[in-house]
Amino acid sequence: MHFTFTSEPRTDDGLVERDFSLGGVPGILWTPAGLADDPDAAPAPLILQGHPGGLEAMRPRLAARARRSAVDGHASAALELPGGGERSRIPELEAARAELRAAVLAGGAVPDGVVDRLVLPLVDLAVPELRSAMDALLALPGIGGPVGYSGGIVGIGIRLAVVEPRLAAVGFFAGSYVPLSLFEEARRISIPVHVLLQWDDEGNDRRQALDLFDAFGSAEKTLQANLGGHRGVPAYAGEDAARFFARHLVAGAEPLSGPAAG
């Protein structure tokens, strides 16, 4: 897919932000200021910042995470989700979202079928786009592997960790619906996993989050649960997540381990 920058670089407090288009899909790249100044420096590891869709609304929060990652010398990027933000709506996803809203309003557990109809197509559509974004972004001067994926739709992080050998570490924020079929994929993940769980997250099935953590096949996995709701992640939890990526995304290093076979 054709990659082109769609804005001039904006530098603010040590962070350079630049919008891009990947085959018409809008994205944002954040790099540490001065990244390109040292031609001898090892290329910066890249963190793909996940989000729920609607990139413009998420820009301030994603930029704040990117600024923290830049302290560790990491570049960050975010790509609009299929059917999200300014992108054309996808009828099947819109219908599934309406089903989900109705199920949530009706109370009780959301039927697996509804979760599958919403999340599985989104994962199938988003993961190839994220891999294409990795192709384009890793080809830019000053940016290289290893690559991390942080937050966003849990299912997208699971699928990406299974299929993408350039991914060296994945951080999840428990709290989105996860199709049962993706639990099987989670068992095949072998790269280090960090899970943030807000213990009192109103929109989160705590039991399912713990079961998913149990399912990850990784030899290194950490669950950090903190008191509070979905928006109440304490600052030190963000610091711990950043340290997780700093441990595993070392400039010039190969991924610690690739995805499990199959």
Next chain:
Amino acid sequence: MHFTFTSEPRTDDGLVERDFSLGGVPGILWTPAGLADDPDAAPAPLILQGHPGGLEAMRPRLAARARRSAVDGHASAALELPGGGERSRIPELEAARAELRAAVLAGGAVPDGVVDRLVLPLVDLAVPELRSAMDALLALPGIGGPVGYSGGIVGIGIRLAVVEPRLAAVGFFAGSYVPLSLFEEARRISIPVHVLLQWDDEGNDRRQALDLFDAFGSAEKTLQANLGGHRGVPAYAGEDAARFFARHLVAGAEPLSGPAAG
């Protein structure tokens, strides 16, 4: 109880280790080297290092934790448990330990009665001794509040956090038997809590550990679960626990919050 040092100070790699006796109960005090050199410095916060009993066997591991805490300017101390190490055995505890061993060998869940008969008397005996140790240690030059309690028998940390207003933070290492009656006390804890859980700890009831974390009444509580068995705590988990105490045990500061009323 009469406090006296029973050894000369031994300095090794920035840590001063000194044995003491508190009314005949052996203990060890570790302080950052150079602590006494600056009379204007705020007194060092104190971390009571918990352990399963048998202080001499634990000395190397406790010293290693104390060395890490000294980096943050914290003093550390450990006191032999009632009936532990060189102390005279306590018949009721010995009988309960034999019961526990038999129950574990028989397989299946350990009856609540057995846990109660072992842990509750130990908590009742150990907590007043630890509070006396705080009286004596906080009176030493260069050592002051706030005080933390780290690891050891979970029940002792729970009781101490409820009854001891000088305690500002408590770190638990999930993996010891917890009487159900102490879950009620856990709900009354209001100081910050950090819980380390080894996800595959053979000697640990994961479900009970999660229920206990849920029970803590604290406004700030963090559970960090890592893959591995009881002895497999990763180095970064020790670092995160140290950062927890560094956040809450600030030299010269008052405890963030006392125990809840009642």
